[in-house]
Structure formats: C-alpha cells, structure tokens
Amino acid sequence: MNQPEKVLYTGKTHTTGGRDGAARSSDGRLDVRLSGPGSAAPGTNPEQMLAAGWSACFIGAMGLAAQKMKVALPKDTAVDAEIDLAVTDGAYFLQARLNVSVPGVDAEVAQALVDAAHQTCPYSKATRGNIDVVIALV
Template sequence: MTAILEKTLYTGQTRTTGGRDGQGKSSDGELAVRLSPPGSGRPGTNPEQLLGVGWSACFIGALRRAGQAQSIRLPDDVAVAADIALGNTADGGFALAAKLTVELPGLATDDKARLVEAAHQLCPYSKATRGNIEVTFEIP
C-alpha cells in the first residue's frame, strides 16, 4: 500500500553529482558533503552513513511522539545508533539491511519495547523501508 501525502509539511531539496565519488549539497546551503565509497579510505561519507543519520534523527522524533501518546517521559540522553549494511543478494544485485540500537536509559524494559514498536510504526523512514529491507532492533 502506497502512502499518499495529504499535506506536504516540508520538502528537502538536494543535488548530488559524481555518485559515490562525488558530492551532495542541499538547496539551502546547510549541507555540503563529499562522498566516497565505503572502505575506500578516501575523504568523505557514503549514502549508508547518511541514511543512518537521517533515520536515527527521525526515529528519535517518533520516539518522542510515542512517549507523549503513552505518557512516558523520554530520557534527555535518548540516542539511536544505526548500522546500515550494504551487501550482495543471491541474484547478484545489492541490498541494504539495518540494525537500530535504541538507547533509552532509565526506562523499564517493557516501556522501552512499547516505545520502539510504536516509533517504528510512526517513523517515515521505517515506513519507507518496511517490507523492503531487513530491519532489526537492539534495545539495551
């Protein structure tokens, strides 16, 4: 099922040249990154790292919204670490997999699990990847 936007809240605009050996910039000038292939040792970041940062930031926002809905106050030091893996598939193609480690210090184990599940349903990045890539969670 494809989600249809009822109202656009924001549109991020970027332009990338050169692929994994290029650069990417946002239209507002706030983002300018040099790109390099993973493991190349050359200066720059890669699309997997950028996806991890974006997804983690969005997921924290979804955790906050889930916390409000469940009357659970999130700790000030909430954090999400993302491991985005790029790999080969059996058919010779490429695919991604993700592991999100969600740090919610001071909360009860049951509360942590409920918040992560609710956030995974709310987060637009989670929705975009659901059913398309393997996603696992670690909740220490």
C-alpha cells in the first residue's frame, strides 16, 4: 500500500441505519437520507453516490490529462456513470460503466484523455481489478 507524502483531504461521514438510514458529513455539507435501490422511499443509495463521486473525479482527472497534453477540455465534458448492484449465487457485487462525452474533441485525443484519466483517477485505481469496469467514449 502507498504511504502518502501528504493527505490532501479527508472526507468524514457518520451513517446510521444502513441502506434505510441517513448519512451526514462532519462539516454538514452532505446530509442525505438513504433508501434501497428501486425503493419508493425518499433518499439516495450507495450506488448513486459512487456513480456521482467517480464521475466527478474522472472529469477532474481528464482535466489534468488535458493540461499535460496542452488541449482544452470542453466545459460540457460529461460522464454518465452506471453502477450495478448485482448478485450471483447469493453473492453481491458491483460492476460499472462510464460513458464519457467530450464534445468537439477529436476522437483520438478524447480517447487519450479517457485512457489517461482512468490511470490516474483515484476511484479508477480503487476499483481496478476489483470490479468489472467498461469505459466508453460516446
């Protein structure tokens, strides 16, 4: 495991009730009700939060790659993240798809940005080899 040279930020949350509970960050900026996937109850679920966090981080990693490549990343760059909660033989697991849109950028350059982001994004690193991930340039 890597030893950090410097910790840039620590996100802290307190969660109660599991999938039918609530989560709140230590600074109060995140305060959400939780509900099971597909439930009619109010609230979000861990899969949606993972999708939102990963897609935001991935776009940030694309921005860093664009700077290194000396290309402009369009402001309307988008990632549609899909996180599946799946089950096989009673065992739960996740799988993911990231559909990346980089409007107005040559497909070869856009693919290079996506490839670089997938190598540097902390979410991509955390999931690499642990879950099936498909990344598509759309």
